[in-house]
Amino acid sequence: MPHLLHALKIHPDDNVVVAAVPLKKGQQIEVADQLLMVPRNLPIGAKLAIVPLPTGSKVLKFGESIGSATADIAVGDYIHTHNLASDYIPTPENGR
Amino acid sequence: MLGYLREDGSKGIRNITAVVYLVECAHHVAREIVLPFRDQNVHLIGFSGCYPNAHASTIVRRLCTHPNVGAVLLVSLGCESFIRRPVEQAVRDSGRPLETLTIQQVGGTRQSIERGRQWIEDTLPVLAAVPRIEMAVSDLIIGTICGGSDATSGMTANPAIGAAFDRFIDEGAACIFEETGELIGCEQFLSRRAATPELGQAMVDSIRKAERYYDTLGHGSFASGNSLGELTTQEEKSLGAYCKSGTRPISGLLHPGDQPPGGGLYLLDVVPDGEVRYGFPNINDNLEITELIACGSHVTLFATGRGSVVGSAIAPVIKICGNQQTYHRMSEDMDVNAGAILEGTSDLEAVSKQIYDLTVHVASGKPSCSEALGHQEFCVTYKSFEPLGPSCLAR
Numbered sequence: 001m002p003h004l005l006h007a008l009k010i011h012p013d014d015n016v017v018v019a020a021v022p023l024k025k026g027q028q029i030e031v032a033d034q035l036l037m038v039p040r041n042l043p044i045g046a047k048l049a050i051v052p053l054p055t056g057s058k059v060l061k062f063g064e065s066i067g068s069a070t071a072d073i074a075v076g077d078y079i080h081t082h083n084l085a086s087d088y089i090p091t092p093e094n095g096r
Numbered sequence: 097m098l099g100y101l102r103e104d105g106s107k108g109i110r111n112i113t114a115v116v117y118l119v120e121c122a123h124h125v126a127r128e129i130v131l132p133f134r135d136q137n138v139h140l141i142g143f144s145g146c147y148p149n150a151h152a153s154t155i156v157r158r159l160c161t162h163p164n165v166g167a168v169l170l171v172s173l174g175c176e177s178f179i180r181r182p183v184e185q186a187v188r189d190s191g192r193p194l195e196t197l198t199i200q201q202v203g204g205t206r207q208s209i210e211r212g213r214q215w216i217e218d219t220l221p222v223l224a225a226v227p228r229i230e231m232a233v234s235d236l237i238i239g240t241i242c243g244g245s246d247a248t249s250g251m252t253a254n255p256a257i258g259a260a261f262d263r264f265i266d267e268g269a270a271c272i273f274e275e276t277g278e279l280i281g282c283e284q285f286l287s288r289r290a291a292t293p294e295l296g297q298a299m300v301d302s303i304r305k306a307e308r309y310y311d312t313l314g315h316g317s318f319a320s321g322n323s324l325g326e327l328t329t330q331e332e333k334s335l336g337a338y339c340k341s342g343t344r345p346i347s348g349l350l351h352p353g354d355q356p357p358g359g360g361l362y363l364l365d366v367v368p369d370g371e372v373r374y375g376f377p378n379i380n381d382n383l384e385i386t387e388l389i390a391c392g393s394h395v396t397l398f399a400t401g402r403g404s405v406v407g408s409a410i411a412p413v414i415k416i417c418g419n420q421q422t423y424h425r426m427s428e429d430m431d432v433n434a435g436a437i438l439e440g441t442s443d444l445e446a447v448s449k450q451i452y453d454l455t456v457h458v459a460s461g462k463p464s465c466s467e468a469l470g471h472q473e474f475c476v477t478y479k480s481f482e483p484l485g486p487s488c489l490a491r
Binding site: 004005008010018019020021043044045046047061062064065066067079080081084085086087088 | 247248250251255280281285323326327328329330331332335336338339437438439440
């Protein structure tokens, strides 16, 4: 029987995990040796913080920075365009 | 691994007769010549353009002298401007059987087809007598690309390929990654891994060039669909593609047709130099695969999420599917289910070992899924490159 994998820490240095399956709001998931409460319904690939990330700190995925936090991010928070920005070029507005 | 020893000393993992049309006008005749031999490792390749192009000639020359190729039949209409002499010279110098059929001289379609088929009948026994030789992993050149990507590619298939690349490189193989246009935002990571600062700068320049090229063509790199797929920033998207390259130092920068001088990791720059001409640098995945093979790749590791089905002429393609749903829907086309990492039935280390082991098996003769299904796609386009400087190779 496969064990139930909810989220994935891609690189040991990462401070985020990534949803491996669609996640439901309020669901408790165990990942990277901690228990997280899923803050909202999330699709595969969504990022969740596993350490507190104050505004301006680097968000690490693949072991590298994927940009800086634009708001204080708590453990378990969902991370996307509302609280993470590129250090390189602005992400274009999307139709979400 | 038991390979095929060519007279020029190179070692192939397949024993292919290449039938090559030198202009679109010779395509039909070449295809008809190949048809009765389609299950006997006779592959069709060619270049459609009539106007001469040094790059296209280089690619065809490299493919005709690829270690996987044992004999070459060139099919010419007779009045095209393809730069043929260097191709013929290189094949002859390499000791491979060569024939050039000129349709206008032979007397038209039917006679050219008959003559070509007869030459293949006569040549297949010569190929069957090519000596076999023990091959090590350090003899292999391995390419990688991704196509039909989705959010899972950077989570499963690409990092698993990267981990397999690390192991191949540690054992002495040469590994090649590419898509400088999808490395925008990764410049600092790349230059940090360069064997020399000069190489680091050359790679940064190649990515800037790609950025300019795509800008001119109106082709942005980060689309709104990316953020709907839970990619937030340009660097996140690029890193997903970039992690195919693993973690080892980068030894050199190549142009299509350049051969890695030894083991290690290489970046292939497929974007033409100079002013923007001839359109998109990578019109489809097979163009990139063909250019990897022209650099000597024996086998290509192809990461897909949405589900590409392509293979290639000349060198096998191994499909690594990042998305478990795609894998189960299209399993006959997929060699490895990297989506098993998300299903919880496997992990990154196990999938990368599976990729490593399968690559060795395919190099030993096991057909990949696309090979078994008869895929032999192929693509060469007009391009122009300036020679790379000495700083682009660290050794």
